[in-house]
Amino acid sequence: xxxxxxxxxxxxxxxxxxxxxxxxxxxxxxxxxxxxxxxxxxxxxxxxxxxxxxxxxxxxxxxxxxxxxxxxxxxxxxxxxxxxxxxxxxxxxxxxxxxxxxxxxxxxxxxxxxxxxxxxxxxxxxxxxxxxxxxxxxxxxxxxxxxxxxxxxxxxxxxxxxxxxxxxxxxxxxxxxxxxxxxxxxxxxxxxxxxxxxxxxxxxxxxxxxxxxxxxxxxxxxxxxxxxxxxxxxxxxxxxxxxxxxxxxxxxxxxxxxxxxxxxxxxxxxxxxxxxxxxxxxxxxxxxxxxxxxxxxxxxxxxxxxxxxxxxxxxxxxxxxxxxxxxxxxxxxxxxxxxxxxxxxxxxxxxxxxxxxxxxxxxxxxxxxxxxxxxxxxxxxxxxxxxxxxxxxxxxxxxxxxxxxxxxxxxxxxxxxxxxxxxxxxxxxxxxxxxxxxxxxxxxxxxxxxxxxxxxxxxxxxxxxxxxxxxxxxxxxxxxxxxxxxxxxxxxxxxxxxxxxxxxxxxxxxxxxxxxxxxxxxxxxxxxxxxxxxxxxxxxxxxxxxxxxxxxxxxxxxxxxxxxxxxxxxxxxxxxxxxxxxxxxxxxxxxxxxxxxxxxxxxxxxxxxxxxxxxxxxxxxxxxxxxxxxxxxxxxxxxxxxxxxxxxxxxx
Numbered sequence: 001x002x003x004x005x006x007x008x009x010x011x012x013x014x015x016x017x018x019x020x021x022x023x024x025x026x027x028x029x030x031x032x033x034x035x036x037x038x039x040x041x042x043x044x045x046x047x048x049x050x051x052x053x054x055x056x057x058x059x060x061x062x063x064x065x066x067x068x069x070x071x072x073x074x075x076x077x078x079x080x081x082x083x084x085x086x087x088x089x090x091x092x093x094x095x096x097x098x099x100x101x102x103x104x105x106x107x108x109x110x111x112x113x114x115x116x117x118x119x120x121x122x123x124x125x126x127x128x129x130x131x132x133x134x135x136x137x138x139x140x141x142x143x144x145x146x147x148x149x150x151x152x153x154x155x156x157x158x159x160x161x162x163x164x165x166x167x168x169x170x171x172x173x174x175x176x177x178x179x180x181x182x183x184x185x186x187x188x189x190x191x192x193x194x195x196x197x198x199x200x201x202x203x204x205x206x207x208x209x210x211x212x213x214x215x216x217x218x219x220x221x222x223x224x225x226x227x228x229x230x231x232x233x234x235x236x237x238x239x240x241x242x243x244x245x246x247x248x249x250x251x252x253x254x255x256x257x258x259x260x261x262x263x264x265x266x267x268x269x270x271x272x273x274x275x276x277x278x279x280x281x282x283x284x285x286x287x288x289x290x291x292x293x294x295x296x297x298x299x300x301x302x303x304x305x306x307x308x309x310x311x312x313x314x315x316x317x318x319x320x321x322x323x324x325x326x327x328x329x330x331x332x333x334x335x336x337x338x339x340x341x342x343x344x345x346x347x348x349x350x351x352x353x354x355x356x357x358x359x360x361x362x363x364x365x366x367x368x369x370x371x372x373x374x375x376x377x378x379x380x381x382x383x384x385x386x387x388x389x390x391x392x393x394x395x396x397x398x399x400x401x402x403x404x405x406x407x408x409x410x411x412x413x414x415x416x417x418x419x420x421x422x423x424x425x426x427x428x429x430x431x432x433x434x435x436x437x438x439x440x441x442x443x444x445x446x447x448x449x450x451x452x453x454x455x456x457x458x459x460x461x462x463x464x465x466x467x468x469x470x471x472x473x474x475x476x477x478x479x480x481x482x483x484x485x486x487x488x489x490x491x492x493x494x495x496x497x498x499x500x501x502x503x504x505x506x507x508x509x510x511x512x513x514x515x516x517x518x519x520x521x522x523x524x525x526x527x528x529x530x531x532x533x534x535x536x537x538x539x540x541x542x543x544x545x546x547x548x549x550x551x552x553x554x555x556x557x558x559x560x561x562x563x564x565x566x567x568x569x570x571x572x573x574x575x576x577x578x579x580x581x582x583x584x585x586x587x588x589x590x591x592x593x594x595x596x597x598x599x600x601x602x603x604x605x606x607x608x609x610x611x612x613x614x615x616x617x618x619x620x621x622x623x624x625x626x627x628x629x630x631x632x633x634x635x636x637x638x639x640x641x642x643x644x645x646x647x648x649x650x651x652x
Contacts, residue, residue: 032069047089051080062261094296099286100284101212102384114230126345145221145400153275155238157275157281158242162208165196169229171223175196189265200258212283215379216283217389220390221233223236234397279309279310282329285315289327291333298333312389314330322354323356327359336415340363341354355435359440406488457486459485465551466552468553471558478523481521482604484517484603485517491546504537506522520632582626633650634649635648
C-alpha cells in the first residue's frame with residue numbers, strides 16, 4: 001500500500017478517551033498485553049503456564065485468538081513476542097496496537113434535500129464540476145438495492161463507534177433468532193443478546209449512539225425515495241452496526257470476527273439465521289502503520305474474503321504517499337480489501353488525503369458529504385471516512401444488480417465472487433487527472449460504469465490489443481501475450497493465425513483456463529529468412545463462451561549488421577532456475593551500449609528493472625526474489641532498446 005513537504009490537516013470528529021488528539025503509530029500499543037492466535041485452543045493452558053501469561057479475554061473463539069497479559073515490569077512486549085514467536089503451537093503473535101478513528105469535520109447542515117448530495121449527482125452545486133460524481137441516478141435505473149436475484153437480503157456491516165438505531169432514514173438488520181435483553185445466547189452463535197448487532201467494546205448487544213457511525217451508515221444505505229432526508233448509495237440495503245472502531249486492535253479483531261460468524265451462520269443455515277453480509281466498512285486505522293506488525297488484523301480480511309465479504313478501508317487523512325510511509329489497514333496486501341481516498345466535488349484529490357500508486361485502490365467523494373446525524377438530523381462531514389462508505393454501498397448495489405447466474409456462482413465460490421466484485425469496482429472508475437499515478441485504478445468510483453461492466457462481462461481478457469516488434473535481420477526474439485479468464489466458468493480456448501506466416505509462431509495454440517486464471521503465450525519472431533520491411537498478421541482467439549478476439553501483430557525488420565555480435569543469446573546464463581531465493585544473470589557484450597533487464601509476473605506487471613548505461617564486457621546481476629510470490633515469471637534483456645533475449649523463471 002503506497003508518497004513532500006506538506007501542510008497536514010487532520011479534521012477529527014471527536015476525541016477518544018485514551019487517545020484524544022493523538023496520531024497513533026506502530027509504537028503505540030498496550031504495554032503488558034499481546035494478541036495470540038493458537039493453532040489449537042487446547043494448547044492455551046500450556047502457553048499460559050510456560051510463559052507466565054494470563055488470559056484477559058477471548059477475542060475470537062472461531063479463530064483461536066486470545067488477548068493475554070504479562071508482568072511488564074519483568075518483561076517487555078518485544079521480549080515476550082520473540083519468545084512466543086518461536087513456539088510452534090502459536091500461529092501468530094503481536095502487540096495490541098492502539099487504533100484511531102479517521103477524522104471528519106463537524107459542519108452541521110441546515111437542509112436535507114437530495115439536490116445537496118453532490119457525490120451522487122453533481123449538477124455544479126457549491127461550485128462543483130458537473131458530473132464529478134458516482135453516477136448514482138444512472139445506476140438506480142438498474143436497481144436501488146435490497147435483495148439479490150435469488151432473494152437474499154443484502155447486508156453491509158459498519159464497524160464504527162456505534163450508530164443511531166432509531167434514525168428514521170435507516171434500515172437495520174435484526175437478528176430475529178435472538179431474543180433481545182434476556183441475557184441468553186438464544187441462537188448459540190457465541191454472542192448474547194446480539195439482536196441489533198454487537199458492541200465489541202463491552203461484549204454486549206447494546207449499540208451506543210454515535211454521530212460518526214450514523215453518518216457513515218447513511219452514506220452507504222440511507223433509505224431512498226421515502227420523501228425524507230437523503231438517499232444512500234443503496235436505498236434498501238440492511239445495515240449491521242458493530243461498535244469497535246478504535247482504541248485497541250483487539251477490539252477491531254473482535255468486531256471483524258463477529259461479521260465472520262454471522263455470515264458463516266447464514267451460509268450454514270441456508271439463510272435461516274445470520275446475515276448475508278457482502279461488504280464491511282472500516283473508517284479507522286493507524287497512521288504510518290506497517291502491515292507486517294498487524295498480521296492478525298490482515299488475516300481477518302482474508303478470512304472474510306473466503307466467505308465472499310469485501311472489506312473497505314479509509315486511508316489516512318494526511319497528505320502522504322502511503323506507498324512510502326505505510327498505513328494500516330490501507331497498506332495491507334490482502335486481495336480482499338479496497339483502500340479508498342477522498343475526492344472533492346471538482347474531481348480533485350482532497351489536499352489532506354493520502355494516496356499511493358500501489359496501495360490506494362481508488363478515490364471516492366468524501367468532501368462536504370451530506371448524511372445522517374443523531375436524533376433524525378442531517379449534517380455534512382469530510383474525510384476518507386466519508387469516501388469509503390460510498391464504495392461499501394456500491395459493492396452491495398452490484399450484488400443487487402447481478403443476475404441469478406452470477407449469484408449462484410458467487411455462492412458456490414464466494415472468494416472468487418468477491419474478487420470479481422472488486423474488479424468491477426476498480427475497472428469501472430472514471431479516470432481523473434488528479435489521481436493519475438496516485439492510486440491503483442487512477443480513478444474515482446463510478447457505480448454506473450461498474451454495473452455496465454458486470455452486465456456486459458466478457459469471458460476473457462488479453463493484456464494487449466496489439467503487438468509490435470522491431471528486429472534486425474538474422475535474429476529472433478520472444479514476446480508474450482497473456483490471456484485471462486474473467487468469468488466464473490472454466491473456458492476452453494484456441495489461437496489461430498490465418499495464412500500463418502513463417503516469421504511468427506506460438507508456444508501453444510489451445511488450452512483450458514480456470515476462473516480468474518491466466519495463460520502466457522510466447523510468440524517467437526524469426527527474421528532469419530525474410531527481407532527488411534514491415535510485416536502484418538492477425539492472432540485470433542476463440543473458444544467456448546469466448547467472443548472472437550483479434551489481435552493485430554506488426555513486425556518491422558531492419559538491417560543491423562552485427563547485432564548478433566553485440567550480445568550472443570546463447571551466452572546468457574540465468575541460474576539457478578527454478579529458484580527459491582535469488583537468480584543471477586550473466587552475459588557479455590562485445591561493444592559498449594545500454595543494458596536493461598526486466599522481470600514480469602504472470603499478469604504482465606513489472607516486478608524488477610535494472611538499467612546500466614554505456615556498458616561493455618562481462619555483465620553480472622542478481623535478482624533477489626525473496627519478497628515475490630512463488631510461481632512463473634518472465635524476463636527480457638534489451639541492448640540499446642532492442643530485445644535480445646527472454647525466457648521464463650520458476651520461483652519455488
